[in-house]
Amino acid sequence: MKLTQFALATILLPLAPITAAQVTMEIPKGIQLLVINGQDSGYSVFGFDHQPEIQLPDGTNQIAFRISKAVRESGSKKTKFKSVPILMRFSGKDTHLKLEVPNIRTLDEGHQFNTSPSISVKESGKQFPFVYDTMAIGFDLAPDFTREVEKYNQSQAIASIATLNTLPTPIAQAPESITKDVANSTTDTSTQITESNKTEMMLKHWFSQADEETKKQFLSWAVTNIK
Template sequence: MYKALVCLLALALSPALNAASLTIPLEFEFLAVNGEPIGTSMFKHKDNLNLVPGENRVALRYKDLVRETLGDGHSRVNSNPFVITFTIGAEEKYHLAAASAIRDLDQARRFADNPQVVLTDGKGNPMEFAMALTQGEDPGLLERMTGSDGPDLEEQAIAATATGGALAAAADTQSASAEPFKADSKPSEAATAPVTADPANPEAMLKYWWQQADEPTRKAFMSWAVQQL
């Protein structure tokens, strides 16, 4: 009986163990896969995503906290959400990364303005994929509060993973040999997706007050938070 139970358990777990997956580095964030939004948390980074054989559409965002050139402060740098579309086989491990190294704040801002990524298989071979970046700016906090905000870029990207709509249709095919972002491109300002204050949601409140705080206040809070761990 014991051996039978072990065998059944192994069979039940084997699909999950052998499923195809996509891994991303810390500075990227999953938003959705094939129409299914992916819940995120400021306390835990999700770096691995199970995929199904065949075509997959994944929405992501570049989101990094980069040290400033002068002083000890850090700046949050976000890209617009983007969608990659690619076809895979079963039981394969895929990896996504920035096409060029990001070593300082200026490079981070240039990358956020024009994200260029590479996708490789488990052997490090480049894969072809289509990528589309949402256009425009996310509505600010005031626009959200007054109800006069424009289209939500994150919602657009999530919807595109389900339908393969306008974003996927306008996508460019890329591979690991894609040309890296240009050093002379115009830097974009650090953009942080605003969060509405919700007293019933502690995580949302933390995000909200973090966005309202200036750099010295953020630094003091981070020092306090580390001491609480």
């Protein structure tokens, strides 16, 4: 994900038309949305960007996500766990759904989940039909999940959608603190906020939300990849 794309999406998402949303899905904490109906969800490279719910159009929808949370590695030591990306497809109309995933507390439990992931979707407490699959990303440290979903859909696998490009744009709630910061900045007529300013603002926000180990890993990656 390019940070400039995320900065722009953060501004545009609240302006999306509400009339297109008919299916609401609750998203549990620890879930990082990656791609919604073929579009980048505006996820953070640090993984601290939880969206409590998303609104989707009636009909067939496809969501790519992963579990991203701090877990216990050994004793009291904690580390960041990111699960294998999961791609889910379902159909609904005028309904409220709830995504449920196991409460992973340790790194071992995370490894077990990656080996045999198990998720569910509920509608009024009852099981709601859906299909899901894992996505093979390989060793790419910064994969383009939108492109990976596109490639997956060309494979005609179980969770693929052939008509994905015709789906309306989903509505997602941008993190409130970021939306306010950008709104406050853009209302100052004496200052022209450039795209780089917005990117810097987003980067600083997500960096402040990360744990110390994640910050160190990011700084090491940044120094290695800076041009």
